[in-house]
Amino acid sequence: MKSKLFLILLLLTMSYACKEDTIDENGTGTLTGTVVSEGDNMPIENVRISTTPASNTVFTNAAGKFVIQNIQVGEYSVQADMDDFLPAFEAANINFAGEEVNVVFELMESTAGNRPPSSPELIYPPDNATDIPLIVDFSWSATDPDNDDISYTLEVLNGSDSEVLLFEEIQDTTFTVQNLRIGVNYFWQVEASDGINPPVQSEVSSFRTMDENTNRFLYVREVNGNNVIFSGADTDDDDDGPNENEIQLTSENKNSFKPRKNNTAGLVAFLRTEGPETHLFSMKPDGSEIRQITSTVPVAGFRQDEIEYTWFNSGSKLYYPNFNKLYAINSNGTGNQLVYETPPNEFITEIAVNEIDNRVVLKTNNALGYEVKIMVIDPETDTILTTVIENELGAFGGIDYAANGNRVLFTQDVSGFQNGNYRILDARIFEHDLTTGVSIEIDTDKQAGTNDLDAKYSPSEGGVIFVNTPNDGVSQQDIFVARFGAIVVKELVFTQAFMPDWE
CATH class of the missing domain: 2.60.40.1120 (Carboxypeptidase-like, regulatory domain)
Incomplete structure (x- = not known):
């Protein structure tokens, strides 16, 4: 009995204890x-x-x-x-x-196990490449092991003046850089970032841009209402088509035109509008180091787009017109002097020089552009040596002088048309032999209703460069080269372009 009671008490005690811990x-x-x-x-x-x-x-x-x-x-x-x-x-x-x-x-950061992209591999331009155009399509490759999006930074260093071109947040493996300098060694590197890990960099690669002699052509285009000067090339590869290696040399914010290069001086002269006047300027072939040449006596005469000037004395001087006066000025802007003068109603519009004997071909016209005279003069003796054109109707232009001094190039509107708007209907290219006095048309296979204008000899005088355009005066102008031979070969070299120069 006692044992049963003890057992009951024990169970009640355990039950109470367990209840306390629950x-x-x-x-x-x-x-x-x-x-x-x-x-x-x-x-x-x-x-x-x-x-x-x-x-x-x-x-x-x-x-x-x-x-x-x-x-x-x-x-x-x-x-x-x-x-x-x-x-x-x-x-x-x-x-x-x-x-x-x-x-x-x-x-733990969710990117703690993330891996960085691979170091970019540079593809173009190849390391130590030469003759690279001034517009470069850089390309490279890189991968990310975690398939993260990669952004790139392209750094291009000019080896001549240490100028750095930096392009950030590039989302592709190609990037185009424009307006690099002529004949410069460049160094470039690409940095890749996945936004998680520290950026990784490529090796440094180098290349050299094309030499200034690669682009032997200069011309003008209208951009945003201003004339802008460009340079370009024409290689032997016909598959390249027109407009090769185009480089913009002058600003779209300035009206710059009539470029003329002198290889001896290593300079390009050109005309630029400054307020109400037009003045001579010069620049390096890459468009750098622009400086004004004329100041007190501007370039002036009949229609600024028709006025010509020329280098002479091995590139140390220039001739330019101011209405009926011919001035000579040093290329550094000093020593401006009057060297020749025509009657008041005969504006000097175009000038060409023969470097051998320093004779000058002038084209003069009246205030409407007509009553043209083309003549060879000796500015030292102030005499007219030969008259090429006189007393003929219509517009003339495109004056150039052969290196041997026995031929003069010009364009003539053979229609003889004249009006107050100086419209030209049928301009063709002619070459005048100063020995025989005979002028012969150069056949350029010109289409009816168009004009051949602004003709100039090629550097070898084995052809001519010129502008062809419809005769309505408002349509597109294109630049062609015609090479002489048994058959004249005509080639389109630049589109929507005018005022060519080929040195």
């Missing part, structure tokens, strides 16, 4: 915590904290801390979520009412 499922506690970044233990703000089973969702403060109050007693999985970090989980048990449990999260 979780009170009806109570609530508090869950606190801190979230830091792995490695540097910096607190992370605005991390989303949630639990499973669900309770309240809260966010960390600036110190990386959070509190969930009145959380039911129980076992929880606590989750921390933040952009750019991997989700993290911690266990938390609220065992009894009023208990406060603390957890700590160390969040």
Whole structure:
């Protein structure tokens, strides 16, 4: 009997003891915590904290801390979520009412295992390449092992003056750079970045741009209402078509025209509008070092687009007109002097020089562009040596003088048409033999209703360069080369271009 009573008491005691240790499922506690970044233990703000089973969702403060109050007693999985970090989980048990449990999260950046892109491989221009055009389509290749998007930075260094061209946020593996300098050694490098890892760089590669003698042609185009000077080339490869190696030399914000290169001086002269006047300027063949030559006496006469000037004395001087006066000026702008004068109503419009004997061919005309005279003069003796054209109707132009001094090139409107607008109907190219006094037309296979204008000899005088355009005065102008032979070969070299020069 006593043993049974003892057993009952023992069971009641054990039952009471167990009841004291059991979780009170009806109570609530508090869950606190801190979230830091792995490695540097910096607190992370605005991390989303949630639990499973669900309770309240809260966010960390600036110190990386959070509190969930009145959380039911129980076992929880606590989750921390933040952009750019991997989700993290911690266990938390609220065992009894009023208990406060603390957890700590160390969040790992989601890119912690990310790998950088490969070092870019430079493709074009090849290392140590030469004769590269001044417009370069740079290309390279790179890959990313995690397929991240790659952005590139292209750096191009001018080896002559250390100027750096920097192009950032390139999203492709090709990039076009324009207006590089003639005859310059360049160095280039590409940097690749996936926005996660430190950028990686390519090797440094070098190339040299084409020599200034590659672009032997100069011409003009209208851009944004101004005349702009360009240079270009014409290689033997017919597949390249017209407009080869085009380089813009002057600004679109200035009206620049009538370029004339002198190889001895290493300069290009040209005309530029400055306020109400037109003046002579010079520049390097790459368009650099522009300087004004004339100042007190401007270039003036009949129609600025018809006026010509010329180099002489091995590129140290220039002749230019001011109405009926011919001036000579040093290429540095000094020593301006009057050297020849025509009657007041005879404007000097075009000038060409023979360097052998320093004789000068002049074209004069009246204020409307007619009553033309083309004559060979000796400015030292102030005498007219030969008259090539006089007392003929119509417009003339395109004056040039052969190197041997026995031929003069010109264009003539054979229709003889004259009106107040200086319209030209049928201009053709002629060559006048000063020995025989005979002028012969150069057949360029000109189409009816067009004009051949602005004719000049090629450097070898084995052909001519000229402009062909419809005779309405408003249509497109194109530049052609006609090479002499048993059959004259005509080639389109530049489109929508005029005022050619070929040296």
